[in-house]
Amino acid sequence: MKRAVVLLVFGLLSVCQAQTETGGEEAGGEEEHVELFTTPATKMGAATSDFGYNLFRAMASRETATNVFLAPLSVSVVLTQLSMGGSERAERQLQRALRYHTLQDPQLHNTLKDLLASVRTPGKGLSSAARIYLARRLRLKQDFFTLVEQQYGVRPKALLGGTKDVKEINDWVSQETGGKVQRFLANPLPRSSGVNAVSATYFKGKWVTRFSQSGPLENFQLDGAAPVRVPMMHEDNYPVRMGADSDLSCTIAQIQMQDDISMFVFLPDDVTSNMTLVEESLTAEFVQDLSMTLLPAKVTLTLPVLRLSYSTDLLPLLGDLGLSDWLENPELEKISAQPAKLSSINHKAVMETAPEGNQYPSASSAPSHLTYRVDRPFLYLIRDDVSGALLFIGRVVNPKSLTI
Template structure:
């Protein structure tokens, strides 16, 4: 659901661009009656009128739902997800679903809000955009089916055409099936995600498997000589020392959200991607208020409203991984019927149901970047002093493809040491 962008306050105590910019911003008005009494309805942002962007917003909103549910299940640990890869597996599965089950999946993915007769064709365009070589994103999804299953011939061609997926039928030999899955994972991620020793679950009917890897390259690299051990506050009482990258004259985009009581910063990455950080003003592990605000539309509004500033920046080096199930998480997104009695009659004539949803994700950033960015010249009345932005307490990050608006990764970092 579209959220009205909250006010971004630009106090003189933080940054001063010029004398004409020393006043606080004002909140955007809600739609309401005009002078004639007629209700004024805000027009749809032109960005979302592009079919691939509209689809990206829909599956991203599913991603934020998935993240919120996972975070509520793991309130005291880091959370890392690549929701697009999970959404891709579900969207691909809908090609094999009858009308009832297809509608269930499409509602969870917010397709019911899209007037697009070719969802799957547009999804192919989206995947091509976000996995282009310059993006540094490796993402893969797969449908795994029980042994000796006879697949209907009409299911495979559209699956390959739109998603580049061929369904995998198990052999029934756990060792061979695990080896094949690991080989596939290595090939799809170009070796970026290591092999897993976790056994495949027994009695699989349908298993959805998704994986993604990303190693970010900043547009402006950090000087490794300035990386040092610094304090990270786990909470009000506990502090650890972690490697922190520093840039005393970083150029970033910034906003202070007074409603969420957090400082928001955006750093550009190569390949038309960006990282958005949500940092509470006070040390806290309860990030629920921020999490509940996350939608595609809200993030898009933030991207438009943040202002470019100079800052003293410190960012922890990060290497996070996730290897496990998201089955129960997916069930809570009004998809329980997929595990009970779905109609997957376009896949096979046998009654089958979703057994498990597996997800593997690996995400990291360090000092690597494309090079030095031009620094603004010191001019009277402009950038009179820098703001401090230190990711030295629990925070949330969002990795977004700026071309399509697609959510690629997001996480809750309570402890930057991982996993």
């Protein structure tokens, strides 16, 4: 049975099951399973999301009390490109970690390409870059280059060596993200590099409902330290969808952005940087359930202004996703006849929020009696409502340390 979510709206508590029930079902009877993802696009959105949640958990468990961010779709895309260079066995291993074994989709690459195109439409505010870079010493097979280019519109590239690679990669990432992701690489790739995956994402979503107040410095509580002063956005009578989960000890708000994008905020009841319970609960199915069971409310909303840039090498995390054996022997036989291994998965995520929106809150003589004040460590995710794809996920422990 899926966990019940206790929803708090307008000061009233109501218990809503996270699954759809038939009106004629008798008490104590068997629950009817409802298929949440019924189209190739939504099934692909669920698979890439579950990969993203798994990867985020691996990141968060290694950095237990710090800001952590991930834009998983570009990582899915670049690793999918890489899977095309492996043996049949290696491809299955990598695609299982990517959660594609749940799809049974013979048109997998076309479905992923279509999903990527749909979430990169201009109004959504998302741009991304994903590419494979390869050492020349591997005596590369050009058929792999052509195959990836035909499917994803980007051709893998052979490395030149040293600072030339840094400029080449940084220039390409900047071009693909409209100049928003700069200085992707700070240092040259290791001399012993074989296969390198590059993924980057920039997101600046626009709210449906604007914030009238932004920028004033207010206290943000820290776990075990003095509060810091950070810029906050504030608005009365702000429309959200809202609920409280007693099992996770947090309140959840869904804030609508333009072009069918939502931000979900998970705010712990207490000031804590330990969000393991929330992190462990996240799946595509759970978040889809939330999107159907959170209830509308008008709240006095206070939210930090987020401007962040986060870079990391994701390669050490793949072992946590069941790929330890694959890392030892990835069998990239379609890339080169020589033994080749993955050397890095450099990833950079850049995100901005601003108070602007295309609607004003409804006029009211008095502010809402419900308050949602995000002034302590929290977890959030950005999701495409149409496909369900996870676009961005982050744990904010101290927004003062976030800089672009």
